[in-house]
Amino acid sequence: MAYQLRPRSSVSAQVRKAACDRLEAAIDALAVPPMDMGEGIHQARKRIKELRALLRLVRTPLGATFELENQRLRDIARDLSESRDATAMLESWDLLARHVGQPFDSEAMGQVRRRLQARADTGEASSAGLGVVISGVQARLLEALHAVQGWSLNGKGFDLLADGLYRAYKAGGRELAKLTETPDDEGFHEWRKRVKDHWYQCRLLSPIWPGLMELRCESLKQLAEALGDEHDLYMMQLALAREPALFGDEANRAILAPLIEQRRQALRDSAMALGQPLYAEPPKALVERFRNYWKDARKHRPL
Template sequence: MSYKLRPKNPAAEVRKVARQRIDKAIEALGVPPAERGEGVHKARKRFKELRALLRLVREPLGDEFKHENRRVRDLGRMLAESRDATAMLESWDLLMQRFAERLGEPASKQTRQRLQASARQAEGNAADLDDRIAQAVSELHAVKASIDSWPLDATGFGLLAAGVERTYADGAAELAKVRSEPSDEQFHEWRKRVKDHWYQAQLLTPSWPMLMRLRADSLKRLADLLGDDHDLAMMQYLLREQPQLFGDQPVLERLGPAIAERRSELQRAALGLGDELYREAPRDLAARWRRYWDAAEH
């Protein structure tokens, strides 16, 4: 069950993909307890894909968009597993690949052990998770039952055009804000809009597979750069709040500059790639994607 919209009968395709995302989320939440952390993580990814789909048809949905988007957003928040500790462990491994000699192997292993222990503790602190999963599954079934009543009355690419243009324009606007105010919060907001545009590029890949796949791959690379930067921003915060997790003062004195240097590299790469991907005017990009769609319909 792929995350793609075929150019024939887009309204039916939107409903089909929405059901698929919900089914995948329910499946992910039904895994055994030992796999629950990863299952919740996968389910929350399906929620993000579903919200990107909703943004694609937000204009024809009208007021229904706010209602459905809020429902799915709240599901993600209800199941917001404590991934910070796990993400921190992954981020540490990437940082060590970049600065292994500078940070030192013995200290690195000790720090990793402490971060791993913290991740395991976070996984074990999931109080009332069974109840929250059951509630989420029930709500997902309710969302699925409402899909047939979504007002998707526009035809052809007209169903999607406004959503494509707005999502892309939102990403371009967040990039401009990053340029004028390069804060952690602003980079994170830009990342969210990049991921929406990435998901939508994936959805529309069948309209012109080679070009759309290339764009989707570039957007994923951009989202990954921004995601790695965000994880390191969280590490900087943890370094200030819980320095004992990372080691003694000499380790901290080496780690702080290493994180700052890596973040600078990631942000430069993200901004360069972002300038390439958001160079086009929103109306022009939507018009170009419409031409791809129309050509694929015939």
């Protein structure tokens, strides 16, 4: 797989290959018919997130290039995000309905879903200037693709990755520690981003000890999904306050509001329980453990 770094091959070459693979996949995801653009944007955004995690893994050897490329990808992701919001709201509604059950069987709740569906369909089909936005994004992704071969990646083996791994994991632990003291909305949003960085980096490093790393990746995926679902419900709460008519009359909103809040709290509790053991290890110890896996893989595991 292109989105993996194998200890017995050139790390710098693999980093460039993984970066090109993510960029090409993002470009391909956006080269779809208009009717499929919603899913195309979703897939492109995922590839960009994976690439940004890769950039953070090699941020030290990249030096100033890291800031330039990270900013480029941040801007691209921001341009793509607005066209995805309405679809994400609908998906979040359906997840909540499956979890809660009976209260969502009413006609009033059905009307809400139909409004959310119409909103998503309209957003995907006729977003003002979406075609221009996509063309601009594709051009900037091509620019990023051409820039990859000029990346300065001085260093060898695990040393190229150690500082980036340390920073990303430490940042996730720091956000978790803050949440233990003050569990606020912004904190959970920030922790979600740092969890995804560590998850994607562990995916990149999975060949160093496939079985063990795959287990860690699966736990991080569950954590990221819980935090993602929680954030989507937070966005629904904001919409409930800003666009109340979208969610029916006052009686319907009175039923819906506590269901959203209860589900958010359950997801937060689940995330904290999942996250504590994943971030219990000191950053230096985790990096040294991974370094030892890397060394062992170079000696004993195939390419």
